[in-house]
Amino acid sequence: MKSGVLLFAVNNSQIDYVKQAIYCAKKIKEHLNLPVALATESSSYVKDSFPFYKKYIDSIIELKKNLSTYQTRKFFDGAYTEKILLWKNHTRPDCYDISPFDETLVIDVDFIVCNNDLLNCFELNEDFLIYKDPIDIFKEREFQPFNRVSDKSINLRWATAFYFKKSKMTEAYFNLIKHIKENWSFYKLIYQIPGSLYRNDFAFSIAIHILNGFQSNDWPKVLPGNMYVSTDKDILYEIKDNKLFFVIEASPPGNFLGVTMSNSNVHVMNKFSLNRMIDIEFKNE
Amino acid sequence: MDERLEKALDFSNFMVTLNNQRKLIYEKFLENSVYYERGGKFVVNKELINFCNTLLQKNQTSAIFVDDNNTPIEIDDLEEFLDKILNVYFTNVNEYLIKFNELKEKRTSEGLLNI
Numbered sequence: 001m002k003s004g005v006l007l008f009a010v011n012n013s014q015i016d017y018v019k020q021a022i023y024c025a026k027k028i029k030e031h032l033n034l035p036v037a038l039a040t041e042s043s044s045y046v047k048d049s050f051p052f053y054k055k056y057i058d059s060i061i062e063l064k065k066n067l068s069t070y071q072t073r074k075f076f077d078g079a080y081t082e083k084i085l086l087w088k089n090h091t092r093p094d095c096y097d098i099s100p101f102d103e104t105l106v107i108d109v110d111f112i113v114c115n116n117d118l119l120n121c122f123e124l125n126e127d128f129l130i131y132k133d134p135i136d137i138f139k140e141r142e143f144q145p146f147n148r149v150s151d152k153s154i155n156l157r158w159a160t161a162f163y164f165k166k167s168k169m170t171e172a173y174f175n176l177i178k179h180i181k182e183n184w185s186f187y188k189l190i191y192q193i194p195g196s197l198y199r200n201d202f203a204f205s206i207a208i209h210i211l212n213g214f215q216s217n218d219w220p221k222v223l224p225g226n227m228y229v230s231t232d233k234d235i236l237y238e239i240k241d242n243k244l245f246f247v248i249e250a251s252p253p254g255n256f257l258g259v260t261m262s263n264s265n266v267h268v269m270n271k272f273s274l275n276r277m278i279d280i281e282f283k284n285e
Numbered sequence: 286m287d288e289r290l291e292k293a294l295d296f297s298n299f300m301v302t303l304n305n306q307r308k309l310i311y312e313k314f315l316e317n318s319v320y321y322e323r324g325g326k327f328v329v330n331k332e333l334i335n336f337c338n339t340l341l342q343k344n345q346t347s348a349i350f351v352d353d354n355n356t357p358i359e360i361d362d363l364e365e366f367l368d369k370i371l372n373v374y375f376t377n378v379n380e381y382l383i384k385f386n387e388l389k390e391k392r393t394s395e396g397l398l399n400i
Contacts (some may be wrong), residue, residue, distance in 0.1 A: 047326050117316070125324040125356075139308040140301060221354050224326070226316045245398060250301060260398045264313065 010088040019110040023278045027113040034159040076232035076236040077272035079249045096174035114242040117225025121163040123263035128220040130162040134229040151272040159200040176207045314381040325358035339366040
């Protein structure tokens with residue numbers, strides 16, 4: 001049975017997700033040694049801008065542009081810089097249809113793989129695995145949005161990384177997510193989600209809640225290993241082998257501290273600082 | 286700023302950084318304590334090790350365990366399973382001790398980040 005990793009990368013005017021995807025694939029090859037497929041809107045951009053991409057990306061899947069699904073949201077680059085940019089996250093529910101693998105690990109391109117824990121998902125007898133309860137890299141702060149869809153709503157599952165095996169069950173699950181996406185204004189009202197943004201984490205969590213008979217249950221199980229999270233207000237300062245150095249703003253405001261993560265899988269939400277670090281890493285490619 | 290307050294705030298930053306790094310290495314210890322076998326997920330702790338040992342003392346060679354996902358898993362070779370989980374336990378606990386002692390010896394925030 002064929003196993004592999006599927007990445008999605010759709011650029012906006014300032015964030016090069018394709019670059020992040022190639023770096024993410026590099027880390028995947030280093031630690032998981034699995035084939036990597038990249039789904040993107042422009043394969044020519046990948047080939048022209050990153051001629052070395054074949055070292056890390058095994059196949060490219062061309063996505064159709066769908067301008068009507070683009071959203072705008074605020075992106076932070078540390079605590080004091082923010083930008084409003086396009087956010088093109090609409091293709092994730094298509095992963096079941098487009099994945100070339102029988103068993104697929106889908107990973108956000110800003111998720112830095114630094115160990116081989118995720119390989120264990122192929123050993124567990126489960127159709128679907130997804131993260132919950134991520135760990136903040138700054139344990140002293142209580143960042144509430146990590147745990148629930150909203151204050152009075154359901155538990156949050158993180159679509160940052162998930163595993164699925166093609167089956168009738170997972171097909172129904174991803175079809176349900178498409179339905180939720182198409183009827184987002186209804187579901188965000190029912191599940192008391194503030195704002196209007198469609199977020200994959202929310203849609204995945206709602207679909208899990210529905211498939212569990214509108215109750216909390218222990219399906220699906222949790223992906224192997226920990227997922228550590230740094231917010232977009234943290235700054236990724238350096239990457240040295242499998243060590244990530246962050247600068248974070250602690251209390252009181254204006255007081256900055258360092259955090260080191262070693263051999264841990266970290267979701268880096270500050271895309272700008274991640275891109276800066278990747279530029280340094282790619283100098284020798 | 287009063288020099289005494291400045292020094293206290295510096296020390297406070299050191300303490301927050303130390304506590305955070307300690308919590309992170311403990312999380313890593315817990316993460317590395319998980320062992321996967323035959324599609325099962327087992328947290329390797331003293332309870333699991335003792336239970337395996339008890340079964341072996343009772344001359345059991347195989348057993349069914351309910352793993353951490355509440356799935357029953359049949360372990361054919363109990364002795365081999367115990368060897369494997371002991372290896373996971375000691376490797377992990379040694380690594381934790383080394384990291385913990387490294388942190389203990391550091392006297393500056395910069396030092397804490399370089400382990």
